[in-house]
Amino acid sequence: RAKADGRNIGRFFDPSMQDAADRRAAFEAAMRDGLSLGQFRLFCQPQFDGRGRLVGAEVLVRWQRSDLDLIGPDHFIGFAEESGLILPLGEHVLKESCRALARWHDDATLGRLKLAVNVSVHQMRDAGFPAAVANILDGTGAHPEQLYLELTESVFAEDMQEITQRMHELRSHGICFSLDDFGTGYSSLAYLKRFPLSALKIDRSFVRDIGIDPGSASIVEAIIALARQFKLEIVAEGVELEAQRAFLIREGCSSMQGYLLGRPIPMAEFEHRYSASGIGHA
Numbered sequence: 001r002a003k004a005d006g007r008n009i010g011r012f013f014d015p016s017m018q019d020a021a022d023r024r025a026a027f028e029a030a031m032r033d034g035l036s037l038g039q040f041r042l043f044c045q046p047q048f049d050g051r052g053r054l055v056g057a058e059v060l061v062r063w064q065r066s067d068l069d070l071i072g073p074d075h076f077i078g079f080a081e082e083s084g085l086i087l088p089l090g091e092h093v094l095k096e097s098c099r100a101l102a103r104w105h106d107d108a109t110l111g112r113l114k115l116a117v118n119v120s121v122h123q124m125r126d127a128g129f130p131a132a133v134a135n136i137l138d139g140t141g142a143h144p145e146q147l148y149l150e151l152t153e154s155v156f157a158e159d160m161q162e163i164t165q166r167m168h169e170l171r172s173h174g175i176c177f178s179l180d181d182f183g184t185g186y187s188s189l190a191y192l193k194r195f196p197l198s199a200l201k202i203d204r205s206f207v208r209d210i211g212i213d214p215g216s217a218s219i220v221e222a223i224i225a226l227a228r229q230f231k232l233e234i235v236a237e238g239v240e241l242e243a244q245r246a247f248l249i250r251e252g253c254s255s256m257q258g259y260l261l262g263r264p265i266p267m268a269e270f271e272h273r274y275s276a277s278g279i280g281h282a
């Protein structure tokens, strides 16, 4: 993930703002405005099982600063985390995601999807987070079993007891957890036993090198075997080539996402494309 350093921030601002602190303050003010103006938009990337059926989607946020300027999360999530804005941003993403789940309930296709939402370690540190999520579920009427929260391995560098307790609290509401970018961070097999996880996401870097580097193919096989042992669902990310898809299916990977199968698209477009009953045609 790109850090919110001067280079990223500088891209959007007046060069007369020489001082890094000025640029940060301006970026923070712009993000706050963006939040109140509804400029943070949810995109959805579809996930498919081995038979090609749509089984879920991942929510990916983008900042629509103007008609022509759509900024990817790598340019602002790091900064949002440093500034604390990740809390209102994360809440916005969760609320909009749960609104979507509720809207989809009666649709034959969308109504049975799992929706995965990325959650920052900063949100997990917040003792009020489980109650906030429960409130959002209540307020929107979304079914918690359809909500998957994606954590990266960085949460396991935190206070274990605190994180485990928070995860159990959220699990008690019926929410599931996925471990994102698995194999790239502070991985330890002990976590698979200690944390109430439902799914592992195989990092894109391993999927990318499946046909290139036998080591990566072996890692993918090992992760799938591990997931099976621990009775975890498995999602492969970054599937771009038919050969990668074929390999993953052969290995018994239960679901996958990637440009080959579908790019992230705006939520309304996702509904329009995949709805069985015409949601999103308005």
Ligand code: C2E
Pocket (backbone or CB within 6 Å): 045, 059, 060, 061, 072, 073, 074, 077, 090, 093, 118, 119, 120, 150, 180, 181, 204, 237, 238, 239, 240, 257, 258, 259, 260, 264
């Ligand atoms: P991630 O959760 O690992 O999301 C997967 C990233 O891979 C997304 O990048 C997605 O657009 C991209 N991707 C999907 N399929 C392919 C493919 O076939 N090839 C390639 N090259 N890339 C693919 P994106 O949308 O730029 O998001 C980057 C990261 O930003 C995410 O990584 C996630 O960590 C973070 N992020 C996104 N939305 C949120 C959010 O709402 N909250 C938080 N805390 N983090 C978010």
Ligand code: MG
Pocket (backbone or CB within 6 Å): 058, 118, 150, 180
């Ligand atoms: Mg993710």
Ligand code: MG
Pocket (backbone or CB within 6 Å): 180, 181, 201, 203, 204, 237
């Ligand atoms: Mg990932």
Ligand code: MG
Pocket (backbone or CB within 6 Å): 181
């Ligand atoms: Mg990633």
